[in-house]
Amino acid sequence: QKEVEQNSGPLSVPEGAIASLNCTYSDRGSQSFFWYRQYSGKSPELIMFIYSNGDKEDGRFTAQLNKASQYVSLLIRDSQPSDSATYLCALREAARQLTFGSGTQLTVLP
Amino acid sequence: EAQVTQNPRYLITVTGKKLTVTCSQNMNHEYMSWYRQDPGLGLRQIYYSMNVEVTDKGDVPEGYKVSRKEKRNFPLILESPSPNQTSLYFCASSLGAGRGAEAFFGQGTRLTVV
Numbered sequence: 001q002k003e004v005e006q007n008s009g010p011l012s013v014p015e016g017a018i019a020s021l022n023c024t025y026s027d028r029g030s031q032s033f034f035w036y037r038q039y040s041g042k043s044p045e046l047i048m049f050i051y052s053n054g055d056k057e058d059g060r061f062t063a064q065l066n067k068a069s070q071y072v073s074l075l076i077r078d079s080q081p082s083d084s085a086t087y088l089c090a091l092r093e094a095a096r097q098l099t100f101g102s103g104t105q106l107t108v109l110p
Numbered sequence: 111e112a113q114v115t116q117n118p119r120y121l122i123t124v125t126g127k128k129l130t131v132t133c134s135q136n137m138n139h140e141y142m143s144w145y146r147q148d149p150g151l152g153l154r155q156i157y158y159s160m161n162v163e164v165t166d167k168g169d170v171p172e173g174y175k176v177s178r179k180e181k182r183n184f185p186l187i188l189e190s191p192s193p194n195q196t197s198l199y200f201c202a203s204s205l206g207a208g209r210g211a212e213a214f215f216g217q218g219t220r221l222t223v224v
Contacts, residue, residue: 008150034212043200043215044153088152090213097143097168098213102152 003027006089006101014109019076021104023089026070033065033072036088038103044088048074079108112137116201116216123191123223131186131219133201141204142184143168143213144176146197153200159184191223 005024013019021035032051036044050056050063050072062075072091076083089101114135123129135142143158145168155168159178173195175187184203188195198220202213 004152041218043218044213045215046212049212090153097155097158099155100145100153102150 003099004089004091004101006104008102010105010107012107012109013079017079019079019106021074021087023101024071025091027093029093030091032092034090035063035074038086038088081108081110084108114201114203114214114216116219119219121221125192125223126190129188129191131199133184133216134182135203139203139205143202144186145200148197193223196223197221
């Protein structure tokens with residue numbers, strides 16, 4: 001069973017809308033959760049991280065974590081065409097390596 | 111500028127010809143790792159290193175070797191490349207492997223084995 005599951009998409013939203021990206025995981029020992037953005041042909045870059053249950057906001061991005069239900073999500077408000085990319089969910093248990101989901105491709109339509 | 115540098119960016123090689131992809135970071139990070147990325151499979155870890163002379167297998171280590179003789183360098187070695195190792199490779203480093211340690215990625219190396 002894959003440890004980190006993401007809807008591969010593609011997910012399309014109109015410019016200005018809210019994009020909602022979801023990630024579920026199987027390891028209850030996971031402690032740190034990350035969202036990376038990856039443009040086509042480029043390397044992943046960190047956009048959000050969250051450790052505690054609840055919401056964490058940073059500009060147009062909000063990460064939501066629910067450890068009881070084992071999911072983490074990323075909301076992008078006022079989506080822009082420049083947000084079109086693949087979004088990777090990653091988690092880390094204690095001092096172990098990062099485990100990545102397969103990514104969700106997001107397209108923001110002008 | 112803090113960065114992780116990989117070389118080469120693109121490489122086409124033939125089956126069985128040994129190759130090395132270099133990775134260097136200038137952030138004094140202890141933790142370094144190698145990933146491969148294939149369509150639909152996401153990033154899968156090949157090997158990681160917690161510090162100098164400390165390396166361990168990730169999820170897909172078969173056919174790869176690594177070494178960590180210096181803190182800043184973590185080369186990936188393919189002793190006898192095969193076509194199924196055609197992939198996009200990323201090196202990453204982080205301050206540690208503890209809570210919240212962000213991974214900084216290199217630019218990637220696109221490898222084709224024919």
